[in-house]
Amino acid sequence: MAETLLDKIWRAHTVRTLPSGQTQLLIGLHLVHEVTSPQAYQMLKEAGVRVRMPERTFATIDHIIPTAADRQQRPFADELAEEMTVHLVRNTKESGVPLFDLDSGRQGIVHVIGPELGLTQPGMTIACGDSHTSTHGAVGALAFGIGTTQVRDILATQCLAMAKPRIRQVRVEGSLTPGVYAKDVTLWIIHVLGVKGGVGYAYEYAGPAIERMTMEERLTVCNMSIEGGARFGYINPDQTTFDYLRGRPYAPEGAAFDRAVSWWRSMATDAGASFDDVARIDGASIQPVVTWGINPGQSVGVSDRIPDPREVPEEDRPTWHEALQFMGFRAGQPIAGTKVDVAFVGSCTNGRLSDLRAAAEIARGRKVARGVRALIVPGSQQVARAAEAEGLHAVFQEAGFQWRKAGCSMCLGMNEDKLQGREISASSSNRNFKGRQGSPTGRTLLMSPAMVAAAAIAGAVIDVREMLR
Amino acid sequence: MRRQIVGRGVPLPGNDIDTDRIIPARYLKSVTFEGLGEHVFGDERKAVPEHPFNRPQFQGASILIAGQNFGCGSSREHAPLALQHWGVAGIVAGSYGEIFFGNCTANGIPCLVAEPSDVDWLLREVERHPGQALELDVERREVRFMGRTIPARIPEGARNQLVTGSWNAMSVLLDAGEAIERTARALPYIAGY
């Protein structure tokens, strides 16, 4: 019978069926960071249980680290950040888990370094105490976010108790138009299917527009699955995937790589496999997308107006009113022209080399508008080095952007990079929740990195296509 | 075991309430889960003094009534724990963010799903009768309040874990013993390509 990648990976990783009816699922790759792991290690210690397969867990530090070059000396000025770092270093060392620390040259956001080091491979189950773990599904893995108790469960048993999700194929047909990026595609999918449309589902992204994407673009699409409610999002492995993985530090080498490719191919969804649901989106109809509200589904095309709450389904109206009030926007107001105070390019959604290139293309030879604080935060040390080798840092600095060190930074404002008061930020990150960027009243407009760079230069939301020569 | 939970309710209207709102990221700067209860809905309770979690009539409540997609967003387990530390022992909502739902179950907090019209009724009636207890019946999949019985849903796996007291997955998973290593060795990426 024709099977999906989800079916095949699920079966290959099933240890047994549990008394509760759930599956005991083996986790092939476990990633940890400093925020959701210390309590898990503590629980393990209290239970007197050892880490079962330390070689299948990798750690990095990303959420709390300062990104200003002169603030990365240990001990960090922020005592809580220092304490979390000390715990991570000690826990990983004691349990034999490799840590990509600041001095490793490989540190970065967990969802950026997994793929770039080749740790993330097709056919795997991948879990991390972080909801954007769906990112890794871009290579054809089953990757999902978990809570801290489940981090403990994996450390102790390399397994999780899971219920198999349903599957929806999300097809992006046709081709994208110039100035429309993977970020616009993922934001538009969420706009169409809703922020809770994916609850209970794994999303298989497919269709010509997806197949043509580079691996970095695919990572952006899968990253935001959870914002549409889907805990899993994946793309079937193909030649793009194999070309991307070849030569990466943790990818198999030589003849082993070729044997891996044939297994990876065999794990892809079979022709004729059936889905619980299929959704179709016309790629050509997507324009640059900007969010105007307090969840990632509240968005419009850049040339459109903030909709009137009367135009939305009745059950969504209270949230729409709440969003308009929080944002201080009016229904019917065009989104273009909205003044911004901060511009942020970075995060696990859009902190990769291709994202920085897209932003630099807009920044080159232009200047950040007066009064706008503009930050470029590479997703990893490797991304930073690659960008510097191309001179992108100089392009940004000449234009008036700050060039930072790798980390999560203003995606969630757990370090020093925060919005102040009611500032509005144009952000390439993934969440516009109230208070997300570090100020309880701060406001976030999500968009592609090129759109962020354009907003930084114009001092307001602007259609990036006007700036693309 | 969590067969039934009886207690007063606290109504929290609104859809898509994310875990950043339940517990803002700056309160996650800790290596323990201590002291989370006082920061639950920290920012909102400061901004809105009449937030349900501030109102005197809902202090001591243990059953939270919420709307659609409650607990969406970040996987932070700090969110259910902050609610639990405040006093929440069970939740009835229209639907849940999936990771939040799992985190609640892992901490013995039953999350029941009710029809939107029933959730609206509960939000309204709990508001009107803050002193009356609700019965959240996990075993029979229903919620009882003011003489009315409302049908509710919960996935079978979670229900089993809650009613049998086996929501601590670790000990159950450990029982698989060597089967774990056998499954691992059968995977080409672990055995070696």
Ligand code: SF4
């Ligand atoms: S960049 Fe943002 S969304 Fe991604 S892991 Fe870091 S905090 Fe989470």
